[in-house]
Amino acid sequence: MQERRGWTRRVFAWLNASTDESSHRIYGERKRALLGDLTGDVLEIGPGTGANLPYYGKDVRWTGVEPNVYMHRYLRRQAARLGLDADLRVGTAERLEMPSESVDAVVATLVLCSVDDVAATLREVQRVLKPGGRFVFIEHVAAPRGTALRRVQAVVRPVWQCCADGCHLDRETWVALEEAGFARLDYERFRAAVPLPIVAPHIAGTATTHAAGRLPTPQQDAA
Numbered sequence: 001m002q003e004r005r006g007w008t009r010r011v012f013a014w015l016n017a018s019t020d021e022s023s024h025r026i027y028g029e030r031k032r033a034l035l036g037d038l039t040g041d042v043l044e045i046g047p048g049t050g051a052n053l054p055y056y057g058k059d060v061r062w063t064g065v066e067p068n069v070y071m072h073r074y075l076r077r078q079a080a081r082l083g084l085d086a087d088l089r090v091g092t093a094e095r096l097e098m099p100s101e102s103v104d105a106v107v108a109t110l111v112l113c114s115v116d117d118v119a120a121t122l123r124e125v126q127r128v129l130k131p132g133g134r135f136v137f138i139e140h141v142a143a144p145r146g147t148a149l150r151r152v153q154a155v156v157r158p159v160w161q162c163c164a165d166g167c168h169l170d171r172e173t174w175v176a177l178e179e180a181g182f183a184r185l186d187y188e189r190f191r192a193a194v195p196l197p198i199v200a201p202h203i204a205g206t207a208t209t210h211a212a213g214r215l216p217t218p219q220q221d222a223a
Contacts, residue, residue: 008162008163009068009069009070009165010070013048013068013070013074016048016049016051016074023051024051024054026192026193026194027109028055031052031109031138032055034136034138034204034205035052035055035056035107035136036056036057037057038056038057038060038104038107038134038136039060039104040060040061040103040104040105041061041063041102041103041104041105042060042061042063042103042104042105042106042107043063043064043065043098043103043105043106043107043128044062044063044106044107045064045065045093045096045106045107045111045121045125046067046109046111046114046115047064047065047066047075047088047107048068048074048075048110049074049075049078050074050077050078050079051109052107052109053075053078053079053082053084053086054082056084061085061087062079062085062086062087063086063088063089063098064087064088064089065089065090065091065092065093065096065097066089066090067090067091067092068165069090072090075088076088092115093108093111093115093121093124093125094115094116094117094120094124095124096124096127096128098128100127101127101128101130101131102130103128103130103133104129104130104134105129105133105136106125106128106133106136107135107136107137108125108137108139109137109138109139110138110139110140112139112171112173113139113140113141113167113168113169113171113173114164114165114166114168116166118171118173118176119176119179119180122135122176122177122180123180126180126181126182126209130209131211131212132183132208132209132210132212133208133209134206134208135182135206135208136205136206137187137203137204137205137206137207138202138204139173139202139203139204140169140192140199140201140202141171141172141173141174141201141202141203142169142170143170143201144201149200149201150170153169153170153198154169154170156169156198157169157170169199173203174189177207180207182208183208183209183210183211184208185205185206185207185208186205186206186207187203187204187205187206188203188205189201189202190202190203190204
C-alpha cells in the first residue's frame with residue numbers, strides 16, 4: 001500500500017508541474033490580487049510545484065511546508081529560476097513545525113481540500129500567525145447541496161481521492177473557515193474556468209487573526 005501511495009504521489013507531482021501554465025491562466029488575476037502585496041515572513045502550506053512563487057514580492061521571506069516529497073524538485077527548480085531563497089520543509093498542515101506568532105501571512109491554494117483535518121489545520125494557521133496576520137486562500141469546494149453536480153462529486157470522490165493525493169471534491173471548506181474564529185473573514189465564491197466541471201466551484205479570500213490584546217469579536221464574512 002505504501003509503495004502504491006508513493007507511485008500515485010509521484011504521478012500527481014508530475015501532473016501538477018505539467019499544468020502550472022494553465023494554473024496561471026485560471027488563477028493568475030486572483031493570485032496577483034491576493035499574494036502580490038504580502039510582505040515579511042510568509043508560510044505557504046502545500047506549495048506543490050511552486051505555482052504561487054511568481055506572485056510574491058521580492059522582499060518576502062518564504063517558507064513552504066509540502067508533505068509530498070516528489071513535489072520538491074519541481075519547486076526548488078522554480079525558486080531558483082525566480083531567484084527566491086526558499087526554505088522548503090517536509091511536514092503536514094495539521095502540525096506545523098513553526099513557532100507561535102512567527103509569520104506575517106499563511107497561504108493555501110488548492111490545499112484545504114486534501115488535508116486530513118481542516119479544523120486542526122486552521123488552528124495551526126492561527127497559532128503561527130502574528131497578531132493581525134493574514135491567511136490567504138483559494139480553494140475548490142463542494143457544489144451547492146441538492147444539485148446534480150454535488151451528487152456527481154459525491155459519487156466520484158472515492159476514486160478522485162485516491163488518484164489526487166487525498167483531495168475531497170465535496171468538502172464544504174467555507175463552513176470550517178466560518179467556524180474557525182478568525183477576527184475577520186472575507187471571501188467570494190466563483191466558478192473557475194477549469195476543464196473538469198466537478199472542481200469548478202471555488203472560494204477565494206482572506207482571513208485575519210485578532211490583533212494583540214484584542215478579545216475575539218463576531219467575525220464578518222462576505223460570502
